[in-house]
Amino acid sequence: MSDWPLYEVFVRSKHGLNHKHVGSVHAADAQMAIENARDLYTRRNEGVSLWVVPSNAITASAPDEKEPLFDPSQDKVYRHPTFYKLPAEVDNM
Amino acid sequence: MYAQLVDTGTTGVKSLQEMSAEERAFQEKIDAEIKIEAKNWMPEAYRRTLIRQISQHAHSEIVGMLPEGNWVTRAPTFKRKLQLMAKIQDEAGHGLYLYSAMETLGADRDDEIERLHRGEVKYSSIFNYPTLNWADMGTIGWLVDGAAIVNQVALQRTSYGPYSRAMIRICKEESFHQRQGYEILLTMMREGTDEQKAMVQDSINRFWWPSLMMFGPHDSDSPHTGQSMAWKIKRHTNDELRQRFIDQTIPQLEFLGCTVPDPDLKWNEARGHYDFGEIQWEEFYQVLKGNGPCNRERLRTRKNALDEGAWVREAAMVYAKKQQQKQQQNAA
Numbered sequence A: 001m002s003d004w005p006l007y008e009v010f011v012r013s014k015h016g017l018n019h020k021h022v023g024s025v026h027a028a029d030a031q032m033a034i035e036n037a038r039d040l041y042t043r044r045n046e047g048v049s050l051w052v053v054p055s056n057a058i059t060a061s062a063p064d065e066k067e068p069l070f071d072p073s074q075d076k077v078y079r080h081p082t083f084y085k086l087p088a089e090v091d092n093m
Numbered sequence B: 001m002y003a004q005l006v007d008t009g010t011t012g013v014k015s016l017q018e019m020s021a022e023e024r025a026f027q028e029k030i031d032a033e034i035k036i037e038a039k040n041w042m043p044e045a046y047r048r049t050l051i052r053q054i055s056q057h058a059h060s061e062i063v064g065m066l067p068e069g070n071w072v073t074r075a076p077t078f079k080r081k082l083q084l085m086a087k088i089q090d091e092a093g094h095g096l097y098l099y100s101a102m103e104t105l106g107a108d109r110d111d112e113i114e115r116l117h118r119g120e121v122k123y124s125s126i127f128n129y130p131t132l133n134w135a136d137m138g139t140i141g142w143l144v145d146g147a148a149i150v151n152q153v154a155l156q157r158t159s160y161g162p163y164s165r166a167m168i169r170i171c172k173e174e175s176f177h178q179r180q181g182y183e184i185l186l187t188m189m190r191e192g193t194d195e196q197k198a199m200v201q202d203s204i205n206r207f208w209w210p211s212l213m214m215f216g217p218h219d220s221d222s223p224h225t226g227q228s229m230a231w232k233i234k235r236h237t238n239d240e241l242r243q244r245f246i247d248q249t250i251p252q253l254e255f256l257g258c259t260v261p262d263p264d265l266k267w268n269e270a271r272g273h274y275d276f277g278e279i280q281w282e283e284f285y286q287v288l289k290g291n292g293p294c295n296r297e298r299l300r301t302r303k304n305a306l307d308e309g310a311w312v313r314e315a316a317m318v319y320a321k322k323q324q325q326k327q328q329q330n331a332a
């Protein structure tokens, strides 16, 4: 069915949680993608809400840019609570 | 297994010293149990082998619906019919999760399905056997899905992320398949007539050896196991998994009050495992080559389904385009 476009499927498993990527479906249009995703990914109450997104609309970060993208956060230890040493009396803060 | 005799296109396993820098980084990631994702660099042979393995696995799920589909209209009660349909629908789902994982590797679903129909790629040998009586629905759920579970539980830890995630989903659903199958047999054995009990035994007699063949040839005849295990797209050898399956199945068989057609089967106290007789490998290779009892019929059925659905897929696409045009006109 590659002549039907590919959609990525996201399921919200419970109220209050984020939508999470679960896989993909082929469908003629977005409405059919929702219906196919329902049949494929939520046969046992796995979800309360579905998103479908045309796969070619997704821009992903490139794996070889992993270092320039994510490394800068590594040397900012002062962003973590454990960086700040407090006396035992008030350390449960 | 669902993917038997997967060719890795390699001879022997390279040592870390023989690898290029990229290959070494890749292998070290795998050794550290870090999952490989679609956009990560991977050796071409890893990618090709995985496409082959996942597509075989997907085709098996899809073709695997046919032997059971044979009994939907003849299920003994409405309840059994609903259960069987739910089980078969799950198998369709398994096929689709796997095709979707395969597509992340850059393979095209249509192409792979066409290759199946041209007989260029395989699916599990087990689905080339006919389903002759109602007890076969029980035996398939219990033995065939049972064997699949042993294999798929191990594959949840496979190195390729999308494949591993598909396996985790599939394993969650398989337990229902096996239990509904066993319950069919148990009901027939406990409440059935002598004739119905004989059907159960007949069914086990026919499916026992083919179920053991699902795990593929002996380790000594599996030249690609070494590479597949180094890549962690296979986590245990064929013989290990087959033994595990036999060990867990025999107590269930005894509980049913049935036997298997193997005079050599007996508990080996020293090994802590069951011993069993030699598998007829000639039959296995014949079935894999296309000469099993139902190979031709299975492929013909799949091909017809695809051909006869062509106009529906085309019409849906034309309809979707029209709807889109209408929306654009209304917006303008």
Ligand SMILES: [Fe+2]
Pocket (backbone or CB within 6 Å): B061, B090, B091, B094, B148, B170
């Ligand atoms: Fe399955």
Ligand SMILES: [Fe+2]
Pocket (backbone or CB within 6 Å): B091, B145, B148, B174, B177
């Ligand atoms: Fe199953």
